[in-house]
Amino acid sequence: MAQIFAYIIHKDGVIDDSAMELIVAAKKIDPAAPVTAIVAGSGVDAVCTEAASIYNEVWKIDNADLAYPNAEAIRKALVNIIPKGSITLIPHNTFGMDLGPGLSIKLDAAYAADVVDIEGADGNTLKLVRQEYSGMVSTHVTCDASDGAVITIRPGSLQPDESKSAGGNVTDKSGDAGDIGVNRRFIEVVEAEVGDVDITKSEVLVSIGRGIEDEENLEIANDLAKAMGADVSCSRPIVDAKWLEKSRQVGTSGQTVSPKVYMACGISGSFQHMGGIKGAPFIVAINKNPKAPIFQLADVGIVADILEFLPELTEAVAE
Amino acid sequence: MDILVCVKRVPDTSENEIEVNGSGSDIERDDLVYSVNEWDNYAVEEAIQIRDKVGGTVTVVTVGDDEAEEVLRREMAMGADNGILLSDDAFEGSDGKGIASILKAEIEKGKYDLIMTGTQADAGAAQVGGMLAAMLDLPFASLVNSIEVIDDKKLKVGREIEGGNQEMNEIDMPCVLSIQTGINEPRYVGIRGIRKVASIDIPVHSASDLGIDAGKVGEAAAKVKRTDYFVPDLGEGAEMLEGSTEEIIEKLVEMLKAKGGLK
Numbered sequence: 335m336a337q338i339f340a341y342i343i344h345k346d347g348v349i350d351d352s353a354m355e356l357i358v359a360a361k362k363i364d365p366a367a368p369v370t371a372i373v374a375g376s377g378v379d380a381v382c383t384e385a386a387s388i389y390n391e392v393w394k395i396d397n398a399d400l401a402y403p404n405a406e407a408i409r410k411a412l413v414n415i416i417p418k419g420s421i422t423l424i425p426h427n428t429f430g431m432d433l434g435p436g437l438s439i440k441l442d443a444a445y446a447a448d449v450v451d452i453e454g455a456d457g458n459t460l461k462l463v464r465q466e467y468s469g470m471v472s473t474h475v476t477c478d479a480s481d482g483a484v485i486t487i488r489p490g491s492l493q494p495d496e497s498k499s500a501g502g503n504v505t506d507k508s509g510d511a512g513d514i515g516v517n518r519r520f521i522e523v524v525e526a527e528v529g530d531v532d533i534t535k536s537e538v539l540v541s542i543g544r545g546i547e548d549e550e551n552l553e554i555a556n557d558l559a560k561a562m563g564a565d566v567s568c569s570r571p572i573v574d575a576k577w578l579e580k581s582r583q584v585g586t587s588g589q590t591v592s593p594k595v596y597m598a599c600g601i602s603g604s605f606q607h608m609g610g611i612k613g614a615p616f617i618v619a620i621n622k623n624p625k626a627p628i629f630q631l632a633d634v635g636i637v638a639d640i641l642e643f644l645p646e647l648t649e650a651v652a653e
Numbered sequence: 654m655d656i657l658v659c660v661k662r663v664p665d666t667s668e669n670e671i672e673v674n675g676s677g678s679d680i681e682r683d684d685l686v687y688s689v690n691e692w693d694n695y696a697v698e699e700a701i702q703i704r705d706k707v708g709g710t711v712t713v714v715t716v717g718d719d720e721a722e723e724v725l726r727r728e729m730a731m732g733a734d735n736g737i738l739l740s741d742d743a744f745e746g747s748d749g750k751g752i753a754s755i756l757k758a759e760i761e762k763g764k765y766d767l768i769m770t771g772t773q774a775d776a777g778a779a780q781v782g783g784m785l786a787a788m789l790d791l792p793f794a795s796l797v798n799s800i801e802v803i804d805d806k807k808l809k810v811g812r813e814i815e816g817g818n819q820e821m822n823e824i825d826m827p828c829v830l831s832i833q834t835g836i837n838e839p840r841y842v843g844i845r846g847i848r849k850v851a852s853i854d855i856p857v858h859s860a861s862d863l864g865i866d867a868g869k870v871g872e873a874a875a876k877v878k879r880t881d882y883f884v885p886d887l888g889e890g891a892e893m894l895e896g897s898t899e900e901i902i903e904k905l906v907e908m909l910k911a912k913g914g915l916k
Contacts, residue, residue: 435783444876526817563916595914635891
């Protein structure tokens with residue numbers, strides 16, 4: 335089997351949890367394959383040392399121009415150091431989505447995106463599991479890795495290996511990275527605006543999704559939240575429609591919340607949304623579609639139209 | 654500025670329940686309502702707004718069968734100037750790389766300053782934009798949620814990153830951007846708008862028109878192939894509350910009290 339590489343995400347000198355998940359993905363492809371972690375950035379010795387506690391081999395690309403992880407620059411460096419025919423694993427986050435597709439083209443490798451499980455390999459054919467239609471259905475996928483493959487792994491989908499006892503070597507590959515000049519230049523990160531309510535501190539959230547149907551119906555959620563002493567949060571489509579501000583959005587692209595009770599009202603339960611909920615809140619799901627993925631994640635489920643159910647619940651709570 | 658937007662006709666998930674068919678070979682396609690992929694619709698709106706500000710043209714292109722023409726007309730009714738349909742039996746079963754190769758061949762026949770795709774479509778891979786950029790050797794940004802035209806050579810683009818934050822970049826044109834939902838508010842398309850563009854000629858380009866080696870696209874060339882569909886068993890699932898609404902509410906209120914959900 336081919337050599338396997340895992341791209342390590344890090345921020346402010348701290349290694350991302352995905353590093354512990356990619357090693358699991360690599361072992362699922364081939365328990366015997368050599369797995370090398372790649373750490374790119376500026377001043378990354380501490381990150382490399384930590385990566386070496388998980389991986390037997392770590393390749394370092396240290397370059398002042400990589401102080402911010404620019405996917406175009408990092409792609410160029412990776413193409414220069416990853417041997418043709420290798421398998422490269424990357425987390426399917428906002429960086430991985432920026433890097434993965436182009437990297438696969440430049441390496442002339444197959445590309446399998448947003449993989450949630452790996453069922454092993456049959457020769458050079460990898461057997462993978464993906465989801466389509468916002469998680470409503472899953473698919474088995476084969477990936478012909480005979481010319482190599484780039485695979486992005488959905489964060490949180492594999493149980494991480496937290497043993498950290500690899501004692502690996504760090505090899506400096508900075509000199510081999512070559513020209514990393516770019517046509518897309520990083521300017522700055524604009525931090526999310528803090529809204530009138532900080533939902534990351536809320537103990538109880540009444541969270542609404544597409545099922546609310548109309549901006550006018552927000553009142554129904556507001557009334558329930560008021561009666562419960564809760565705050566109102568939402569899923570992405572509500573922010574896209576500009577019915578609520580971004581600071582109220584729960585999800586990987588919004589806020590990460592850790593309430594005691596999370597009422598998911600008219601929310602299907604996409605992984606991006608559920609990725610914004612940490613800890614183990616008591617999740618109540620109310621949705622008129624009995625097949626909504628949220629019912630497989632919630633503690634308690636109610637099949638109902640929230641437009642009819644929430645006002646009745648508000649009345650009962652108010653009593 | 655001449656802008657090309659790549660769009661796709663997909664099952665409309667807000668109008669349909671997506672279910673797996675009896676044999677698991679496909680989703681249930683009877684009575685499915687189709688529409689333009691939601692992300693692409695934002696991309697077309699953004700292209701129209703840029704054109705209206707700085708001048709130029711907006712062309713929409715899709716890879717698909719005859720029925721895919723309807724999404725081109727819809728986007729032309731929104732305000733796109735031209736539509737192009739890339740259609741050939743040889744294209745069927747293409748994976749992401751195959752689709753990007755077909756689009757590349759069309760793009761190289763024209764001259765565009767900016768190429769846009771939606772960030773992702775129904776299969777959720779978010780791959781065609783990034784592949785296309787790499788094939789064309791153009792700069793790329795994914796998950797774009799703001800675009801500002803600096804001059805005829807450069808754009809300032811915002812990318813959505815984790816935690817509600819936005820990463821700002823300056824990018825040289827020509828470039829490829831994949832557009833995230835929420836960047837704008839796509840305009841409403843009425844039946845009158847659709848009628849207005851109904852008779853406009855939409856050119857159809859085949860593999861030979863595009864000079865594409867049929868062996869390099871389609872199912873035979875696909876390295877990544879779906880073998881079946883299934884519905885996952887994610888775990889125990891929720892305890893479903895049943896009974897009359899009154900009974901359900903009574904049980905729920907008790908549970909909420911026990912879990913600290915009521916103050």
